[in-house]
Amino acid sequence: MRGVSPPGLLFLILGAALLAAPFMTLAANRIVAGQPFTIWALALWPATAGLAVGLLLGLSRNAWPRLAGGLVGLGCLLWLLSFGAGALLADARQYARTSPALGFWGMLAIFALLIADALTQLRPGPALRGALLAAAVAGLAGVLWSGWLADLSIAQEYASRARPFWTACLRHLQLALGSLAVAVIIAFPLGILCHRQPGLRRLTLPLLSFLQTIPSLAMFGIMIPVLSWVAMTVPGAREAGIAGIGFAPAFVALVLYSLLPVVGNTVAALDAVPPATAEAARGMGLSNAQRLWQVELPLGLPVLLAGVRIVMVQNIGLAVIAGLIGGGGFGSFVFQGLNQTATDLILLGALPTVAMALIAAIVMDILVDIARPIPESAR
Structure with a gap:
């Protein structure tokens, strides 16, 4: 044996x-x-x-x-x-x-x-x-x-829905990757500020943690009346595509879910920089911005990318729920299949979502390894 x-x-x-x-x-x-x-x-x-x-x-x-x-x-x-x-x-x-x-x-x-x-x-x-x-x-x-x-x-289900399938695929990517991009734009600077300002960190991280605890269906439901009000009261909002159901509430909900991992990992990445390294950079006369971009972020990049990986995989999965409120994506096939008790139609939406999440996770793991500093002993 x-x-x-x-x-x-x-x-x-x-x-x-x-x-x-x-x-x-x-x-x-x-x-x-x-x-x-x-x-x-x-x-x-x-x-x-x-x-x-x-x-x-x-x-x-x-x-x-x-x-x-x-x-x-x-x-x-x-x-x-x-x-x-x-x-x-x-x-x-x-x-x-x-x-x-x-x-x-x-x-x-x-x-x-x-x-x-x-x-x-x-x-x-x-x-x-x-x-x-x-x-x-x-x-x-x-x-x-x-x-x-x-x-x-399942192949016959695809054959009868080939065009809607690829439309749903594009919408799923827009929901998952678009919300990730917006979340990074918002959360990355916010994470840097939270690292620099302990008071802001004590206020921000618990608030984002609370948003993360809200169940996905409840979050999508909350977005419906909020964005319906925005569409009715803000000039030009309806013309911009904002409505109580559809793409907008799903997109906003995914952005909110994405904030905590990116902010938290940004803070953790900057906190993990050795104090001696930061002190050496300061002694060399580097400004705060130079220390951030030339020292702290390169050292913390693997942790930052790990946060992006979490959000990407999470959003690919959560985007399925968007089909319940007319947001499109592969979730539309999942919920159609549930309504019709058609298992293979459910799989037509579920299997590409699983494959997409696996591919995204592997790609991000590769990027994390590439960004990881090589030890001196391994060179």
Whole structure:
């Protein structure tokens, strides 16, 4: 057992259990519950054997076999999904739909975690991580555009909503990244002032912490009457797009949620500058502005970027709620699917949101590593 990876052993046990779980479902239409089918019912034995090989490779303590096992497992999962969708629909009626089930999602999580665990052990540098991320995104795009998964219900939901999907994608990015940009413009100078003025810090941080505790639905609800009043009383506000529902209240709410992480991390970054370093800069005759831009901010940049990372991932997730008040984004598909009890329509909004959040988190982690000072001993 000394050569066996404990996470790999856990993944093997869970994967063996998931082989008995439903892998796909076949439903008469997009709304009704489907009939479950296990991997064994699909009878694609080479791909099933590939899953077993991937799980067994995951037992190795060496990172490279675990990485290979994860990649083999993901490839076989896609093969099974594509083959199973076509096989199940071959003798089905016109409106029949096929979807991944618990077995697929569980195995997908296992092989993704196996790959993540192997990469953690390998510790690739920022450049290699960026290349791996680009390769993963390109591979996923290639699979989606190839039509391998065109028989799945979620692919059919996309085919009937392709133009609204990309419109929602653009609106989601506008909500998440636009609110982040506005929050940085406001919160970065505010964080510097809070660092310089302890009294302002004692007032500002508790207030922003209170805003952070308000539930997202409540915050969106509060914005509706406030912006409705602004639209009715402020000249030109309605023409500028400000209204009680839609994009504006969602955008303002996301900006408010973004302030605390950026302000807090700005204060923490400046507080973390060694006093001796600040004193040396002062002794060299640098002004306050020069010390800030040439010494304090470069040293605190990793902490600042960590705050931006928190906000970016948070806003991508919270922007889904904007669909509830007409703000657009992927949340519009999520809530339409909930209203219609159409699971695959929910996934059409949820899965791109998850993918977007993961990509944003990885990109920001790479930037944090790049910004981190290199120790003298490592040079």
